[in-house]
Amino acid sequence: MQKAFLFLNIALTFASMSLLSLQHIVKQYGNYRASDDVSFEIPKGKIFGLLGPNGAGKTTLIRMITRILYPDAGNILFNGEQLSDKHTENIGYMPEERGLYKKMKVGEHLIYLGRLKGLSQTQAKENVNDWLKKFQIETWFNKNIEELSKGMSQKVQFIATVLHNPDLLILDEPFSGLDPINSKLIEQEIRDMSLKGKTIIFSTHRMEQVEEICDEIVLVNKGKKILEGGVKELKQRFKENKFNIQFNGEIKNGLLNNLNVVEQSAGEVTVKYNEEHRGNELLKLFVEHGMEVSSFNELLPSVNEIFIRQVETN
Amino acid sequence: MKKILIIIQREYVTRVKRKSFIITTLLAPLGFFALISGSVLISTFSQGRTDVAVIDDSGLFKDVPLPDADDQTVYFHRVSGKVDEFSAELPKAEKEKRKYQAILYIPANFNINNPNNPVISYRYVERPGMMKKQFISDRMNDAVAKLRMKMLNINEEVQQQMEKKFQLDYSSLDNQSEKKGYTEAAGIAGMVMGFAIYISLFFYGTMIMKGVMEEKTNRIVEVLTSSVKPFQLLMGKIIGVGAVGLTQFILWIVLMAVVNLVAGIIFGAAIHSHTPNMGNMQSGGLDADDIQLLMKNLSSLPFTQIALLFPLYFLGGFLLYGSLFAAVGAAMGEDGDQQSLMIPITVPIIISIFIAINVINNPDSSLGFWGSIIPFTSPVVMSALLPFRPVWWQIALSILLLIGGFVLTTYIAARIYRVGILMYGKKITLKEMGRWIFART
Structure with a gap:
């Protein structure tokens, strides 16, 4: 009995180790297999690099995790549960190609996106103010989105991604278009989030950033997973x-x-x-x-x- | 559902707050105002005054009256002298001030029994407009007619008797005597309603399409679809824009009523004194009595039925076409240059307005029947038919099919939409869109 309990405990601990588990994911577009039997685990609280050349199938995988697309076969588990629509409120996604409504003000735009992630109006407003304060851009609340520079709107997009305090953050090329100072700022935020126990999927082409930031990586090419492991461990292996x-x-x-x-x-x-x-x-x-x-x-x-x-x- | 409400709220608030919304909402009644006052002003002042020298060498028209135009555009002056002398007196160029601007010449050998040989001639420097020409011809025809009757020794009393008009009484077999002029009133009401739906389908449909294209082009759609289902996004947008349309309509009705009141006060006298004129000028046009009759008949239209069914057809048509416009917006490239994708939507709308125009003249035609049943044309056609009191089962069938129609188009549009919004850098054909309907996501 005691043994069984111990096993269960170990099993539970093991299960709770990974926030996201992809199991034999297949996604096909016509004759093209964008994901070909891809499986990997994303451990809780880690910064996880999803790497691959252009057209490798990274975005397809991310879109299936964010439930924009659905796998043709295979399973995705979130915190041990079957991934469903309710989990999307616990995910923050910053796509590579991203934009905002031009005809809105920064504050109302962020509140809108926060509410779509399940926050109440007051909670969303509170969080927006906190984040604007944190980035020392409180004066932007009533600024029109059209007036923002590219770097400025990147910051707003980052806030939109983390506003609802999700457990999983998916950042696709988060540094593109940012100057070194803002890059550093966002990088620091990513590290802080990770320290707070948030899990981060980080997709990029810039390998020096992967080395600096990621704990673990998975490498995909032509829809297939070709490599996975801890950054240090992989360096040793190769x-x-x-x-x-x-x-x-x-x-x-x-x-x-x-x-x-x-x-x-x-x-x-x-x-x-x-x-x-x-x-x-x-x-x-x-x-x-x-x-x-x-x-x-x-x-x-x-x-x-x-x-x-x-x-x-x- | 809660998320759809949040989306509706954004779609509504951002649009209503926009300058362009405020401008179009204010400008449309102002345009209406400008149209009324402009047409009054134009017909009153801008036609200019023409003084016509009438040279009657035949002497026949000596005692026949030639009244001037009521709207002060044409004045007749009987003069004696040679045509050439007066011709020399006419202004050499337009706008040059002279006593007379034109000559009406009745030749000495003018024959009342053969007025086309030799003819009465009108010589001008500044070409008379259509209205003036019509007026002068009418006056001369009247004069010739009066002259003829005089020659036939028909006295004035008999003349008046002969000119009296009479009215036919139209009634259906079940003895429901039709009110005089009802068909005309129903036709006008039907046309107004048909056009209202026709224009709003295009106007708000394009608004939906542009909204979808904006989300696709600025790439916010990927963030949105990671929070809500594409269907929620689609419905939120359609309903949000629908609410904008409704707001605009209500504001227009209120503003138009105000403008009408103001215009009535300012131009009331002008319109009143002017209307009978226009009646005179356009032979067979409406006169003051006709307008009064029309107003009376408009108030006897089946208002309850129209008030219930017109919004229903408005809504049904809006949902049916709104989702299709959204689907096309989702399929359009970032530059929005694939206008050809719109053809399958715009053609049925245009066809329906043509059917509606035909239906007003033939409310019982089979074209009208089928047009009012088929969901792609029924919103416009049935709205035009409503004042003609179509039978209940025709309405019921039409509504059932319309509901089925928009459920189907919304389903198809949603399937095209969810694929289209994430598709970039590819020219989309109609065939491709068809494939998306069956694609998995």
Whole structure:
């Protein structure tokens, strides 16, 4: 009995680990399969990168999560429940191609979108004021949308996405069109949300952002999932055992004889070391040869490199 | 349902608050006002005065009266002298001030029994307008007629007897004697209602279409559809715009009544003194008595029936076509250049107004019957038929089919709409739209 309870507990804990679970999702447009048996889990409270080249089927997947489209086959679970319309109020979606009604004022527009997500008029107004205050743009409340610059309306769109305090945020290229300062602001908000336990799906082409922001990623290409895992774990998985050693003085004779040198320049050498051996051994070798090592780094592949390699081999 | 209400509220409030709404709502009655006052003013003042020198070489018309025009546009002056002398006296260019602006010449050998050879001639510098020409011809014809009767020794009393008109009595077989002039009144009322629906279908239909295109073009639709179903969005928009239309109609009726009152006070005298004139000028036109009769008959139209059914047909037609306009808006490209997609919607509306015009003249025709039954034409055609009291089962059948019709078009439109709003960068054909009806999302 006690054992069974323990199992149940573990099972529940495991189930509650992922906020969203996609199971064997298939979506077909005519002869074209936009999603081909795609399954993955999106863990709670994590920033999750959904990556893939153009036309890979990212938007189709996102549209099925936001219930704009429905899968032809497969299951989507939200918090362990079958995804249904009631969950859309718990999702905030910022599409890549986004816009606002030009003939409305910022305040009334945000309140409208908040109400469509199930907020009451007063609650929506309160939240709008809080967010405008947070971004120090309270004066925008009565501004016409047409008067906003692209960057300004991006901010308004971001507020619209988070206004109803959803547990799941889906951000498709959230930084496009933003200047570095506003990019930083939004990035900070995304991190804060994540710290508050919100789950974030982040879709982008800009890999350096993925590396900076995402905890886990899934890579899709031609409708199929081709890779998934934690960013750190993937870097380890795809590493090529390359080490970069910087030193003072000249290379001692014979030191590089048995090593696979990839690149060499004054005061620096990059070596591909055999897999069974750890980096420590390489460092030891250098020290034993009396080298004065100033820096020793394992070269891990960037997400960009992994991305390109995986897409090309697929 | 709650979300549809929120959408309706936005669609309504943003439109009603717009400057363009306020402007069109105010301008339409002003336009109406301008039309009334303008037509009065134009016919009163802008025609200009023509002084006609009448040279009667035949001497026949010496004692025949030639009254001037009541609206002060044409004055006849009998003069004696040679035509050439007077011709030389006419102004050389338009607008030049001279005593006479035209000559009416009756030749010496004018023969009353053969007035076309030789003819009475009218010479002018400034070409007379249609109304003036008509007036001068009528005056001369009257004069010739009077002259003839005089030559035949018919005295004035007999002349008046001969000119008296009489009225036929029309009545149906079940002895329901028709009020005099009812058909005309019903025709006018029918035409007004038919046109009201026809114009509002286009006006508000286009408004819906533009709204959908706006949402698609500025890409807000993806955010919206992640919160509400496309069907809710579609219904919210159609009902919201419908409410805008209703508001505008009510405001127009109120404003027109006010304008009518004001216009009546300001131009009342002018209209009153002017109306009989127009009657004289357009032979067979309405005179003051006819207008009075018309007003009396308009008040005896089946008002309860019209008050119940006209809004129903308005609503039915609006729902039927509104959803189709929305579907086309969803399929249009971002530049909105695919006007050809509108043809399947606009053609039936235009056909229905043609049927309505025909129906007014032949209320019992089979064209009218079918037009009032088929849901695509019934809103316009049946509205035009209502004053003619169609039989109850025709109305019942028509309403049933209209309800079925808009349920069907709304269903089809919603299916096209949900695919169309998320489709970018592709020129859509009607065939493609047809495929969307059966597509899965």
